[in-house]
Amino acid sequence: MTIFEKAQQLFNKSVAGVIDNDDMDLIINWPHDQMSVLFACADQLRRNYFGSTVDPCSIMNIKSGGCSEDCAYCSQSSHNKASVEIRELASPEEIISQAIKSFENNLIFSVVSSGRKLSRKNLQIVVDALKQCPGEKHASLGILDEDELRILVEAGVVCYHHNIETSRSHYPKIVTTHTWEDRVETVRRAKKVGLRVCCGGILGLGETWEQRKEFCIQIRDLQVDSIPLNFLNAIPGTRVNAPDDSPLDFLKVVSLFRIVMPDRPVRICGGREVHLGPLQPLLFYAGANGYISGGYLTTGGAGVDNDDIMIQSLGLKKRMQ
Numbered sequence: 001m002t003i004f005e006k007a008q009q010l011f012n013k014s015v016a017g018v019i020d021n022d023d024m025d026l027i028i029n030w031p032h033d034q035m036s037v038l039f040a041c042a043d044q045l046r047r048n049y050f051g052s053t054v055d056p057c058s059i060m061n062i063k064s065g066g067c068s069e070d071c072a073y074c075s076q077s078s079h080n081k082a083s084v085e086i087r088e089l090a091s092p093e094e095i096i097s098q099a100i101k102s103f104e105n106n107l108i109f110s111v112v113s114s115g116r117k118l119s120r121k122n123l124q125i126v127v128d129a130l131k132q133c134p135g136e137k138h139a140s141l142g143i144l145d146e147d148e149l150r151i152l153v154e155a156g157v158v159c160y161h162h163n164i165e166t167s168r169s170h171y172p173k174i175v176t177t178h179t180w181e182d183r184v185e186t187v188r189r190a191k192k193v194g195l196r197v198c199c200g201g202i203l204g205l206g207e208t209w210e211q212r213k214e215f216c217i218q219i220r221d222l223q224v225d226s227i228p229l230n231f232l233n234a235i236p237g238t239r240v241n242a243p244d245d246s247p248l249d250f251l252k253v254v255s256l257f258r259i260v261m262p263d264r265p266v267r268i269c270g271g272r273e274v275h276l277g278p279l280q281p282l283l284f285y286a287g288a289n290g291y292i293s294g295g296y297l298t299t300g301g302a303g304v305d306n307d308d309i310m311i312q313s314l315g316l317k318k319r320m321q
């Protein structure tokens with residue numbers, strides 16, 4: 001079979017929902033000098049399900065640093081030595097003002113807080129603010145119980161963001177203060193109360209390609225509504241090393257997720273500027289159809305204007321808010 005026929009077969013199997021372990025191995029072992037053929041498959045799948053529309057979002061770090069959890073990669077963990085600003089809960093005015101800015105830039109707005117979970121008192125403050133925010137609202141506030149998640153639904157939040165971060169087998173090497181299963185349970189609770197779920201993780205945490213495949217299968221099995229992928233941006237003072245993956249390695253992971261889950265939004269988040277540099281536009285040919293715009297939790301991004309130029313230059317358009 002030629003490489004073109006292999007790509008065509010992957011496309012057909014992806015659309016039919018029958019991608020198997022051998023197909024995933026084929027993608028993982030795809031030669032770097034033939035990536036344009038893999039991208040053609042992933043790009044056509046993206047176009048098949050999402051046309052020329054991309055779905056960017058923005059996040060606001062509403063409570064920063066001082067976290068009790070020991071996530072090895074996170075600059076906000078009090079177990080790490082990264083220098084990060086510790087900030088108590090943002091005021092309702094700050095939250096509303098940021099939401100308006102996101103709305104004006106045609107970006108979904110999501111509030112994100114550090115910590116195992118937001119306290120009930122702070123949750124109520126955030127919910128009262130969110131009720132006054134325009135546009136589509138998402139939240140990422142930790143390991144909430146069902147009642148707390150329902151409070152978000154009542155406030156008009158439509159999607160809960162909670163990553164499983166990495167494969168089940170790799171997770172204990174990265175976090176010990178809570179389990180991978182704790183994260184999965186939160187995802188299940190959010191789905192149960194009627195929230196859409198945005199759930200993915202971080203590539204480059206020292207996981208093997210086999211564990212990347214495991215992670216991808218676990219995300220598929222959770223049947224989440226949106227898949228955020230980060231490429232580790234190793235912050236000094238955290239307990240992880242910078243990954244040695246090439247830009248094409250990370251782009252290959254994007255294609256893997258697109259081909260395994262052709263109809264799910266794949267959003268590229270932190271690390272795209274750092275790891276892909278001038279190859280960032282290839283993300284969309286690799287199959288991504290979403291991204292975070294305007295900066296991340298503790299690091300800056302390319303900026304909304306630059307992202308908009310990239311999208312327009314590719315002939316893509318942002319989903320209207």
Ligand code: SF4
Binds near residue numbers: 068069070077078
């Ligand atoms: S990833 Fe979240 S839970 Fe883990 S240390 Fe950072 S803020 Fe805390």
